[in-house]
Amino acid sequence: MKGIVFTEFLEMVEATFGLETVDYIINESNLKSEGVYTSVGTYDFIEMVNLITNLSSKVNIPVDTLIYEYGKYFFGVLIKSHPKIFDVYNSPIDLLSSVESHIHVHVRKIYPEAELPTFEILEQTKDSIQMLYKSERAMYMFAQALIEKTFEHYHDMAKVSLEKLNEKGTKVKFTIEKVYE
Ligand code: HEM
Incomplete structure (x- = not known):
């Protein structure tokens, strides 16, 4: 999965739930990348699954809802970048x-x-x-x-x-x- 999907996801989480929540899900997710992403890099999809699953249990919102909300946010990223x-x-x-x-x-x-x-x-x-x-x-x-x-x-x-x-x-x-x- 492309880095831009990770960097924008963490931006959205920070804007919605705060930096503490970003730190929390990164720590809980045991990431090979250690949560350090560049927009042009490529990372394992499993890292996104772990981040979203941990966010879901932390904020008590179903995974499907979080992915849906992230899709809406990501459309704005697509409009800006292309x-x-x-x-x-x-x-x-x-x-x-x-x-x-x-x-x-x-x-x-x-x-x-x-x-x-x-x-x-x-x-x-x-x-x-x-x-x-x-x-x-x-x-x-x-x-x-x-x-x-x-x-x-x-x-x-x-x-x-x-x-x-x-x-x-x-x-x-x-x-x-x-x-x-
Ligand atoms: C400006 C238009 C678009 C661009 C530049 C674009 C680009 C991208 C990029 C860069 C990714 C991530 C790939 C990766 O992580 O490796 C992606 C994923 C995806 N795109 Fe698009 N996309 C566009 C429009 C759309 C539209 C309109 C749809 C819906 C019909 C769509 C459906 C998806 C889905 C569902 C994924 C997630 C990956 C998956 O389901 O396997 N895209 N797209």
Whole structure:
């Protein structure tokens, strides 16, 4: 997992719960990196699992909720670091249908070590898209947050529902329907 995912996560934890909580989860997590991350480095995903699990028990918020909130925060990071990508697409559905075929392809070129999910498009119309998320990391709540934020970015609204196709959530079907006000 790329360092930027760790550095921004710790920023969010500090802003929300304070520096003491950051120190606490780093100490509890027995990290190979010792909690020292650079945004361009690459670190074991297990370190993120340990940090989030320890944060969850410390602040008494479910892991899924924390990952969802972090996804919303991370969208802001993406907007700041890659503003031009968002000018390329005319609508949220247009953008979402290009994550697999264009956006993450580009990400992989910049960071060959990036661990990215795959999104298979099952169905697409002008106002809806159904995508199959697959990733060993089971970060489907992160995906849910990024999808919702993508609509918000274009001042649109959508109903986003997910169906876990296995218990761990390494395969999840997203059904996304644009909602008219
Ligand atoms: C500007 C657009 C985007 C950029 C630059 C981008 C880039 C990235 C990067 C750098 C990572 C971390 C890879 C790693 O840790 O090794 C990532 C992960 C991820 N991205 Fe994107 N992304 C973008 C848009 C999206 C959108 C719109 C979605 C949702 C449909 C999405 C879904 C995900 C998910 C779910 C992960 C977590 C890894 C996993 O589930 O295996 N991304 N992305």
